[in-house]
Amino acid sequence: MVDFNGWDMPVEYSGIIAEHMAVRTGVGVFDVSHMGDIRLAGPDALAAVQHISMNDASRLAIGQAQYSALLYPQGTFVDDVIVHRLGEEEYLLVINAGTREKDFNWVRENSRQFNCRVENLSDDFTQIAIQGPKGVEVLLKLTDAALSAVKFYWVTRGTVCGLKNTLIARTGYTGEDGFEIYVPSDEPTSARVWNEVLEAGREFGAIPCGLGARNTLRLEAKLPLYGHEISDTINVWEAGLDRFCKMEKPEFIGREALARAKAYPMVRTLIGLEMIDRGIARDSYKVLDLAGKEIGYVTSGSYAPFLKKNVALAYVPPELSLVGSELQVECRGAGVKAKVVPTPFYKKPKKR
């Protein structure tokens, strides 16, 4: 167990590799209650969401979700977020654990001018993620909701483990199909649901998965982690999250700075690296050119259990970011050769 932003969480239950492979080939179950939940509701809820986030929430039908981010006026990240439209005038933002307080204060301060309620529901929910190709089969055993009608990044409500009106989202942080369910956070309910999910998943090989596998899974899928690929000193263009940033929205916090930034060449860009020689690139290791000069740093790096390779995400100057370029990563004092590869490193197979 480790302290993860104030939460006592397991790095692994049975082993990172086994847990990672369970998610890629069958199903894995995560307790992700550490994440936060902010609800905006009222006549101006959409306007508030549009003001504080970079993606275009007006595109969301009721029951639809999108990946987005809250930005500072400089165009850098407060946090990344999944925006769910739960109702006509109701939006749920699911945010990172480490930024719960900061995000809630930010959202509240920056939506004062809008006619909507902003509520911090983080402690009200236990959130359980059921991830992997067999995730849907597990959840079907526990709910009356018509899950086949719920597409990826859509949500529904249904009775889950006997709990009526439970929010079910087809979202996740693993690069696989899967669901996240939001149940009441009291301990008896949480423990009961956790155990029922694992029991229902047993025939599909479901095992509980911890932070270690959560990290290796999201790394293979190139999903950003706050404090690594995105932070308050990195902007949207550098992080390569252009497609989630709708500049055609006339106004949102950070838009002006991002528009200005477009006029200048970028000084760094996020790339994917695959190690060529023996060595594992890890978080914060230096990236060097072949001559040994320091040119950047690794934001996240690890052995990738499904790919059976050592991969990393890193910031380097754009002129050194071409796919196929050879660079080095300084691993424990020595430069180890790596090459720039396309990302994501892993994409889930298309449904047959």
Add this chain to the structure above:
Amino acid sequence: MSYPADFKYTKEHEWIKPDGATAAIGITSYAQESLGDIVFVDLPKPGTEITAGKTFGSVESVKAVSDLYAPASGTVTEVNGELATAPEKINKDAHGSWMVKIKLKNPDELKSLLSPADYEKFVSEEGGH
């Protein structure tokens, strides 16, 4: 957990098995369990001099990097090549997976190392599983 009787142990969780003038070195079962899935081992080449108490290589799991500390001084005579391609063998059988063999420089150094019973006591005090 039983620790082989013919090994000696260090507080850094290495074991050493003397065999006359040479000795085999590896990491203990407690170490592999703490590390988790081992995915990489960095070991010195034959001919390298290693010094008791100093690092001679490293072992990496998915989540962590750990230095290897020499239990005794000597010259590396053999390196276990299997571990380059199958480091997970250490997780399966830590006490059976030697990493390097050395020609002992000063066999007396072994006297100050931990016996199996002392090591077991040390591990349980460390709050081991």
